Amino acid sequence: MKRISLTQHLIEEQRLHNTIPAELRLLIEVVSRACKTISHAVGKGALGDVLGVAGSENVQGEVQKKLDIMSNEMLLLANEWGGHLAAMASEEMESFHPIPNRYPKGEYLLLFDPLDGSSNIDVNVTIGTIFSVLKAPEGMKEPTEQDFLQPGSKQVAAGYAVYGPQTMLVLTTGNGVNCFTLDREMGSWVMTQRDISIPEDTAEYAINASNARHWYPPVSRYISELEAGVEGPRGKNFNMRWIASMVADVHRILTRGGVFMYPADARDPSKPGKLRLMYEANPMSMIIEQAGGAATDGSTRILDIQPTALHQRVPVFLGSKNEVERVTSYHAG
Numbered sequence: 001m002k003r004i005s006l007t008q009h010l011i012e013e014q015r016l017h018n019t020i021p022a023e024l025r026l027l028i029e030v031v032s033r034a035c036k037t038i039s040h041a042v043g044k045g046a047l048g049d050v051l052g053v054a055g056s057e058n059v060q061g062e063v064q065k066k067l068d069i070m071s072n073e074m075l076l077l078a079n080e081w082g083g084h085l086a087a088m089a090s091e092e093m094e095s096f097h098p099i100p101n102r103y104p105k106g107e108y109l110l111l112f113d114p115l116d117g118s119s120n121i122d123v124n125v126t127i128g129t130i131f132s133v134l135k136a137p138e139g140m141k142e143p144t145e146q147d148f149l150q151p152g153s154k155q156v157a158a159g160y161a162v163y164g165p166q167t168m169l170v171l172t173t174g175n176g177v178n179c180f181t182l183d184r185e186m187g188s189w190v191m192t193q194r195d196i197s198i199p200e201d202t203a204e205y206a207i208n209a210s211n212a213r214h215w216y217p218p219v220s221r222y223i224s225e226l227e228a229g230v231e232g233p234r235g236k237n238f239n240m241r242w243i244a245s246m247v248a249d250v251h252r253i254l255t256r257g258g259v260f261m262y263p264a265d266a267r268d269p270s271k272p273g274k275l276r277l278m279y280e281a282n283p284m285s286m287i288i289e290q291a292g293g294a295a296t297d298g299s300t301r302i303l304d305i306q307p308t309a310l311h312q313r314v315p316v317f318l319g320s321k322n323e324v325e326r327v328t329s330y331h332a333g
């Protein structure tokens with residue numbers, strides 16, 4: 001296979017489709033470079049003294065791991081000075097981070113979950129970084145939280161890096177989904193999958209089944225039908241996988257199909273699900289749709305949801321189209 005680097009791909013995309021102006025290319029290159037740094041730190045583990053808790057909590061009241069904080073810092077520092085951004089927001093910061101006055105400001109807004117799947121850090125299981133890129137509203141002078149609150153359909157780019165046996169970068173700029181593998185010797189991202197497409201049908205699903213007793217009836221019905229296998233109403237056997245890293249679960253679905261669910265449940269109505277709309281569900285939904293899959297909150301297309309807060313949660317059903325449509329239809333009425 002001819003080696004196509006990330007830079008070459010971005011330049012060719014701009015020539016062909018005019019979707020990646022120079023500032024956006026810089027942004028994607030800077031984010032992907034920061035992901036290399038994070039990958040390096042992740043790979044060092046105990047040798048780099050990066051495991052364990054940091055002794056603080058984020059805005060969700062979750063304990064922050066050292067790597068959560070380090071990855072957040074790496075992304076902030078990498079992206080501050082280039083002149084391509086107006087502001088950034090992160091799962092690990094309560095309010096958004098404006099670009100300091102000593103640097104020029106650009107027209108993009110960057111949101112990220114710096115280290116997704118934090119519970120897997122200390123057990124050497126796959127984790128990742130998720131990011132979403134929006135354009136700042138026309139005529140914006142000083143950024144406010146309101147400027148970030150755009151539906152996911154407005155994203156100009158979305159991606160994730162997955163730190164597993166290989167480090168990979170999966171990227172969309174609204175014209176399909178491509179995957180790059182980090183060549184560790186060369187330090188470069190090399191395209192290894194082009195125009196990824198998710199099978200419409202699947203026999204694999206992902207959900208944290210320990211929450212079953214809290215599920216609402218549509219989810220209970222759907223899962224019990226899958227569990228019933230070939231003897232049940234679906235007439236086929238389904239297999240289950242749950243990695244507890246959304247990045248890893250989504251990456252499997254992108255590779256061989258499947259349906260991923262983190263539903264709202266009866267525990268605490270003020271917390272609909274666990275995942276966050278702006279920097280988890282939206283970028284993943286854009287990637288999934290760009291690969292021919294579907295993503296809903298049980299009734300609405302996730303990319304159509306009008307956000308009301310930076311850290312809002314959302315129920316998530318995404319992956320192979322026919323299964324997402326089915327579980328969504330069970331929610332109707």
Ligand code: AHM
Nearest residue numbers: 115116117118119208244245246247
């Ligand atoms: P995080 O951003 O704090 O890591 O939480 C999000 C993660 C997702 O990656 C994953 O799908 C989910 O939480 C796992 O939840 P659970 O602990 O219920 O298995």
Ligand code: MG
Nearest residue numbers: 113116117280
């Ligand atoms: Mg996360």
